[in-house]
Amino acid sequence: MKKYNYLLLILISLFSSKVFAQQTDSTYQVRGFIIAAPRPNGLADFIKFINEELAPRKVNTLVLRVDFDYQYKSHPELRDSVALSKSDVKKIVEACKKNNITIIPQINLLGHQSWASKTTKLLEKYPEFDETPWVKMPAAADYKWPNADGLYCKSYCPLHPGVHKIVFDIVDEVMEVFEAKAFHAGMDEVFYLGDDKCPRCGGRDKAVLFANEVQTIRDHLAEQGRELWIWGDRLIDGRATGIGMWAASYNNTYRAIDMIPRDVVICDWQYDQDNQTAVYFALKGFRVVTCTWNRPQVALNQVEDLYRARALSSRELKYRFYGIAETIWSPPAQFLTGYYANTPGSPVSDNTPWNTFRVMFDKMGKLDQAAAAK
Incomplete structure (x- = not known):
């Protein structure tokens, strides 16, 4: 059965590539929007x-950061206090189906198991998975970066024997309820990995640890024909x-790029300047989605x-430039308030995510029209 599912994933990938290759050079696979899942009371607005903003701009991919904002049945202890029900999710699914938008749910794996002074549900309920349990969470008023512990966000230990059973239970559940074929595992800004004090992974090569975790997650998804x-x-x-420790790595995980499967899709976020790192990932053999945020001029350059x-690229390389997506890092309600309060026509110097969204998709529409007219 496992071999059959691996073969199925390969066939799906080959078919998608063939269809994609038949499209004109002015189009690309992903016109994306990445945002946290809405709260139940914000579902109607979302x-x-x-219907009214994503669909007219031909957005075809919606990455939803679900994390613990769903009423999991497999592990109800991991639900946040305010979480989407199955019926809530199905309303989003139906809206996306109607508008030909693919949903990709996200749960942050490995890193981002805490934020500021708050531990998120996985380590709250399963503290034994903590990579650095001796690093104590500060009081809300005391959290500062940088700090003596190097605490930005906690990680789970990828070598703990119990972690993947729990994690994959909720991954499978969220994939099923969203009727999804691809899953976003996050895995960004991992600062705690292979810590010297960890009894399982202390002293190990951080690049190998990172690559092995990518492989483990990828293999679990591939068994079900998922990406x-x-x-x-x-x-x-x-x-x-020179990109630094946030949008790139200082702890040597970067060597993992030569150790992970080439069917993993890379979301390349370079928000403050156009570092053209998509070229790097494409040359390494990956499909890459360029991700923008709140700098309209940077987004225009990236489009x-x-x-x-x-x-300009060869046929093989061309289709690895998989698309582009606008990312939103404020709660959906806050983003929608800003979006609807600010009318179109703001100057490019207006560095907000809603202005970036408008400017980026307007530019893409104009380029599409110009290509179609040729």
Whole structure:
């Protein structure tokens, strides 16, 4: 059965590539939008946005950061206090089906198991999975970065024998309820990994640890004919590129890029400047989705880069430039408030996510029209 499912994933990938190759050079696979899942009381507004804003812009991929904001049946202890029900999720699924939008749910795996002074549900309920249990969470008023513990976000230990059973239970459940064929595992900004004090992974090569965790998650999904997406920052050498420790790696995980399967899709976020790292990932053999946030001019540059790269690259390389997505890092309700309070036509210097969203998709529409007119 496992071999059959691996073969199925390969066939799906080959078929998708063939269909994609038949499209014109002005198009690309992913026109994406990445945001946290809405709260139940914001569901109607979120669906309105899908219908009235995403669909007209031909957005075809919605990555939803679900994490613990779903009423899991497999592990109800991991539900946040306010979480989407199955019927809530189905309303989002139906809206996306109607508009030909593919949903990719995200649960942060490995890193981002805490935020500021709050431990998220996995380590709250299963503290034995903590990579650095001796690092204590500060009081809310006391959290500062940088700090003596190097605490940004906690990680789970990828070598703990019990972690994947729990994690894969909720991954499988969220994939089923969203009727999804691809899963986003996060895996960005992992600062705690292979800690010297960890009894399981202390002293091990951090690149190997990271690559093995990618492989483990990818293999679990592949058994069911599903695809893995991750953020790309840990696969970039932060020192050699000068990109730094946030949008790239200082703890040597970047060497994992040569150890992970090439069917993993890389979401390459470079928000503050156009570092053209999508070229790096494509040359390494990965499909790459360029991700923007709140810098309209950077987003415009990245849209032009995408079109240029596809126009100039070889046939094999061209289709690895998989698309582009706008990412939102505020709660959906906050983003929608800003979006609807600010009318179109803001200057490019207006560095907000809603202005970036408008500017980016407007530019893509104009380039599409120009290509169609040729």
